[in-house]
Amino acid sequence: MSFVLRGASVRHPSTATSGRAPAGFALNDVSLSIGQGEQVALIGPSGAGKTTLLHTFACAHRLQAGEFSAFGLSPWALPHAQRHLLRARLFLAPQTPPLPPRQRVVTAVLAGRLPQWGFWRALAALIKPGERNAQIAYDALARFNLQDKLYARVDRLSGGERQRCGMARLLVSSAEAFLVDEPLSALDPALALQTLAALQQESASRNATLICSLHQVELARSHFPRIVGLRDGRIMFDAPRAQVTDAMIAALYQNAGSTPATDADQLRPVVIVAHC
């Protein structure tokens, strides 16, 4: 098993430390287990807790209650340094690509190698990437049709290019699980398909777990074998693709403020049935 959550409740750190009256949990009594090499799509309305769940898997949020283990280790019981070693086996790609505007693309991509590099190696690659490293970055960028931007600066890239640059960093890392937060939000439909395919191929080829939060419900249903629906910090359903029905999707997004990318009007009549 690569991730196991049992009865997990998580509060967002910004409210956890403020010492004020505890706000609601971002995740509430969530139980979920995901095997090594599985590919899972996380869907749900905005504010459902998808990002918090990914951060919890990445050992970036501590649990208030419940149990969590990653690769058979329970991170919050481990000593500080070993927990950080565990983080190097996970790759969290946040929704907004974490790329400093004044950095060059090659450096931004190679930053995916930092957990494996010592300080001096990181410094040397910062000053001069070197032939081998440049090749690694080039190959990763080529998977997203971005190879000619190798030595461009990040602030010269468009939003979609930045997002794919962040994905190239993921390919370069040697993580065993990819936790990707809405990787397609800035991409047009064709690029979205291509990017998703590259992500899925990469995780399949190295048997890495892929957990991907998505707003494009159709893509989730057509590309991921397992779909987890999240709403108000709780799991609404966790099912293989074949068992996910339109009614389940409609119930997930019903009255949630945001509608999914699917044709919502068509789905609305089914809602009443879904709540029975």
Next chain:
Amino acid sequence: MSASALTIRSQHPDPAWRGRVMGSIIALVLLWPMLVASEFKPWTLLDAQSLRATGRFLADFVPPAHSAEFLQLMLTATWQTVAMATAGLTLALLGAIPLSLLVTQSLSISRLGSGRMRWAGVLIRQGARWLLVLLRSVPELVWALLFVRIVGLGPTAGVLAIALTYCGMLGKVYAEILESSDAHASESLLKNGSSRLSALLYGALPEAASELVSYTTYRWECAIRGSVIMGFVGAGGLGQRMDESMKMLAGGEVATMLIIFVLLVACADLVSSFLRKRLS
């Protein structure tokens, strides 16, 4: 229209307004005793006796001293001042960089997840903070007086004094720049398992580089001025020459040195804007 404005005021009073008024009143109440305590009486500048003294001194300024021998002397003194400031600032950087890394909270790994740091981390951080406070709370002139006693007259005392004070200032401000710049990049590197130093190199530095460089060149400019002042207590350079000229009431020589100061500061300004342009 005025009716709607009235209802807005009565139903949704601006919550910040009372605080702003109170803040202004408190600031005024605090400022008044300070003006009294500092004996701030600008009108004494303008009475007849002061005006005459100022006029005599200023009249001496033209023409500035420009004999070849004097200019030669100025050149070596200027060089000594610049060297003192640069060497002092370099030494200060050696201490300030590691200290600011210790102090910066946004590069804390233990803070990830729980939002709290380990008590050891908090202790080290607080220690480094106090060391920085201690270093910069003693003015460089006082350090210089101390070092002149220890290492004797000459630029070494000035270099050491600048190194200590500026280490405190640079360390504090570097940490503040790093904390106030966008932490998204460095934080996600930390979340992916990078070490502190790698996250600094690949995440925090590119975000903050131009601010760091421009602050450092500004401090270099300050160090040049500082080394002039320390010359007055015998730490060599332009300041020592200026002290001598002032005591001999040689207005022309003082004027030449003031011109040199202006040129030096303008030079530092040019270097700073050049570097900022390169980095932006």
